[in-house]
Amino acid sequence: MAVLLLAEVNDGELALDATAKAVAAAKSLGDVTALCVGATAAAAAEAAAKIDGVSKVLCAEDAGLGHRLAEATAALIVSLAGDYEHIVAPATTDAKNILPRVAALLDVMVLTDVSGVVDGATFERPIYAGNAIQTVKSSDATKVISFRTSTFDAAGEQAAAPVETISATENPGLSEWVEDKVAASDRPELTSAGVVVSGGRGVGSEENFAMIEALADKLGAAVGASRAAVDSGFAPNDWQVGQTGKVVAPELYIAIGISGAIQHLAGMKDSKVIVAINKDEEAPIFQVADFGLVADLFDAVPELTEKLG
Amino acid sequence: MKVLVPVKRVIDYNVKVRVKADGSGVDLANVKMSMNPFDEIAVEEAIRLKEAGKADEIVAVSIGVKQSQETLRTALAMGADRAILVVAADDVHTDIEPLAVAKILAKIVEEEQPGLVLCGKQAIDNDMNATGQMVSALLGWSQATFASKLDIEGDAATVTREVDGGLQTIKVKMPAIVTVDLRLNEPRYASLPNIMKAKKKPMDEKTAADYGVDVSPRLEVVKTSEPAERAAGIKVGSVDELVAKLKEAGAV
Numbered sequence: 001m002a003v004l005l006l007a008e009v010n011d012g013e014l015a016l017d018a019t020a021k022a023v024a025a026a027k028s029l030g031d032v033t034a035l036c037v038g039a040t041a042a043a044a045a046e047a048a049a050k051i052d053g054v055s056k057v058l059c060a061e062d063a064g065l066g067h068r069l070a071e072a073t074a075a076l077i078v079s080l081a082g083d084y085e086h087i088v089a090p091a092t093t094d095a096k097n098i099l100p101r102v103a104a105l106l107d108v109m110v111l112t113d114v115s116g117v118v119d120g121a122t123f124e125r126p127i128y129a130g131n132a133i134q135t136v137k138s139s140d141a142t143k144v145i146s147f148r149t150s151t152f153d154a155a156g157e158q159a160a161a162p163v164e165t166i167s168a169t170e171n172p173g174l175s176e177w178v179e180d181k182v183a184a185s186d187r188p189e190l191t192s193a194g195v196v197v198s199g200g201r202g203v204g205s206e207e208n209f210a211m212i213e214a215l216a217d218k219l220g221a222a223v224g225a226s227r228a229a230v231d232s233g234f235a236p237n238d239w240q241v242g243q244t245g246k247v248v249a250p251e252l253y254i255a256i257g258i259s260g261a262i263q264h265l266a267g268m269k270d271s272k273v274i275v276a277i278n279k280d281e282e283a284p285i286f287q288v289a290d291f292g293l294v295a296d297l298f299d300a301v302p303e304l305t306e307k308l309g
Numbered sequence: 310m311k312v313l314v315p316v317k318r319v320i321d322y323n324v325k326v327r328v329k330a331d332g333s334g335v336d337l338a339n340v341k342m343s344m345n346p347f348d349e350i351a352v353e354e355a356i357r358l359k360e361a362g363k364a365d366e367i368v369a370v371s372i373g374v375k376q377s378q379e380t381l382r383t384a385l386a387m388g389a390d391r392a393i394l395v396v397a398a399d400d401v402h403t404d405i406e407p408l409a410v411a412k413i414l415a416k417i418v419e420e421e422q423p424g425l426v427l428c429g430k431q432a433i434d435n436d437m438n439a440t441g442q443m444v445s446a447l448l449g450w451s452q453a454t455f456a457s458k459l460d461i462e463g464d465a466a467t468v469t470r471e472v473d474g475g476l477q478t479i480k481v482k483m484p485a486i487v488t489v490d491l492r493l494n495e496p497r498y499a500s501l502p503n504i505m506k507a508k509k510k511p512m513d514e515k516t517a518a519d520y521g522v523d524v525s526p527r528l529e530v531v532k533t534s535e536p537a538e539r540a541a542g543i544k545v546g547s548v549d550e551l552v553a554k555l556k557e558a559g560a561v
């Protein structure tokens with residue numbers, strides 16, 4: 001049985017953590033061929049070849065495949081699909097954009113955000129904001145799957161597997177890239193960070209978020225946010241943790257001024273240690289917190305930042 | 310331009326779902342149901358396009374149990390012009406898979422010829438995040454997912470998308486499928502007079518068979534279980550105690 005794994009490639013660079021986690025999830029399904037796609041993808045292909053469990057890498061470089069526009073990338077994957085029983089990817093926004101399109105073109109269902117592999121046809125996935133786990137068995141010939149990266153450990157390294165260059169399929173030319181707005185940051189990536197410090201509506205303003213960031217920097221942490229904090233303009237959209245944002249499971253998650261709505265819990269309740277700082281002792285976040293501090297965040301956060309020195 | 314907006318009847322987002330003890334599924338009997346919040350955003354955007362003179366008709370579609378007509382009435386009360394109900398299940402616990410929904414929607418698109426389909430990016434019950442992309446695939450249309458900004462100018466739409474790295478802007482050819490994200494707009498509430506008026510707006514009733522689509526599932530639900538519970542934590546009395554506990558736990 002063979003697996004085609006769409007590697008996460010951003011502007012020519014491999015997102016190693018997300019890709020290696022998907023490889024770990026897919027390994028038991030069969031021989032993994034990683035597909036690296038982009039306007040440039042050769043360097044990403046070389047990096048993917050060194051992920052333990054990858055037996056071959058296919059590299060497709062073409063201007064039309066830049067920015068991973070769904071139509072062109074899906075067409076390429078469909079052209080390769082005949083050789084594989086599983087087509088998988090880490091559950092990033094790119095994969096969520098592309099894989100359902102692939103599945104429909106193959107007339108099969110897609111399995112998104114899979115958190116567990118039972119066997120080659122049976123998988124677990126969270127539903128209802130993670131308040132239930134469904135085990136489903138696919139009757140489709142090809143299984144198209146995105147893996148929730150927070151539930152798998154990244155695969156290690158190996159001696160490089162062979163890389164083969166393939167050409168792009170004809171670009172349907174339905175969409176074109178205009179621009180990316182990506183804030184450069186020295187902080188670790190939210191979904192792979194060991195520590196995440198998140199702020200909510202209680203933080204009150206974009207300026208006050210500096211306090212959350214200072215604590216994060218002290219801990220070498222990534223910064224997260226609740227939907228309310230993002231909606232209010234305190235934090236950028238890519239910081240949102242939750243059912244409809246990013247799902248994280250760090251060693252330590254610190255929730256500050258966050259009430260703990262089910263949609264937020266969905267994105268962080270698998271964290272190893274959870275700390276909540278909230279002035280409302282009834283806040284639901286305390287039900288999942290290992291250590292809860294009922295306090296005004298404007299006193300507690302600067303003090304915590306100082307004392308963690 | 311005609312805009313088609315699919316809307317799904319789902320558990321209300323404020324309700325925490327209960328898993329049935331026998332593992333057969335979740336309990337949806339006597340639970341508050343509402344329009345999927347992302348679909349409300351899609352309906353709102355369609356109304357705004359109409360108000361801006363860029364759309365002239367909004368057709369809301371729901372595929373599921375008969376009770377989905379309530380969801381369609383909400384869409385009509387918000388400002389949709391007419392509705393199509395496709396009855397595809399009898400039991401409120403039956404979730405029609407995105408692939409089957411997409412096939413029915415593709416047929417409706419062929420009949421209705423809209424210039425734009427606006428979908429929610431995901432349904433908050435099955436959390437699949439798939440239907441819009443699948444409709445787009447079946448029609449061979451352009452797709453723009455996770456939209457936080459939508460600008461339609463002539464035969465192209467400029468869409469800003471919420472992606473893992475931040476924001477991406479793309480330009481797609483019309484007709485297009487756009488799936489909407491949280492920050493696109495804030496949906497309006499239907500006013501009482503509009504709720505009354507909505508009762509008189511037309512609603513067609515169809516079945517999946519009318520469109521020749523087989524809705525039998527490709528994924529068999531083997532079981533549904535509760536997620537692992539977290540062990541109860543403790544409250545600490547001060548920042549000092551918190552720091553001590555974190556050090557003890559090896560977390561810092």
Ligand SMILES: Cc1cc2nc3c(=O)[nH]c(=O)nc-3n(C[C@H](O)[C@H](O)[C@H](O)COP(=O)(O)OP(=O)(O)OC[C@H]3O[C@@H](n4cnc5c(N)ncnc54)[C@H](O)[C@@H]3O)c2cc1C
Pocket residue numbers: 199200201202203225226227228229240241242243244245246256257258259260261262263264267277278279280283295296297298322346347433
């Ligand atoms: C379709 C849908 C999808 C959603 N997806 C997500 C998602 O992915 N992620 C997400 O987070 N939410 C999501 N939400 C929103 C979610 O329902 C909540 O509204 C949101 O999480 C609330 O954010 P919050 O906790 O920051 O704000 P609030 O609920 O307003 O809580 C603020 C908290 O701050 C505390 N506070 C205020 N001032 C202070 C102070 N000085 N010191 C200490 N504490 C203070 C308050 O006691 C309160 O508990 C979604 C909602 C919907 C409908």
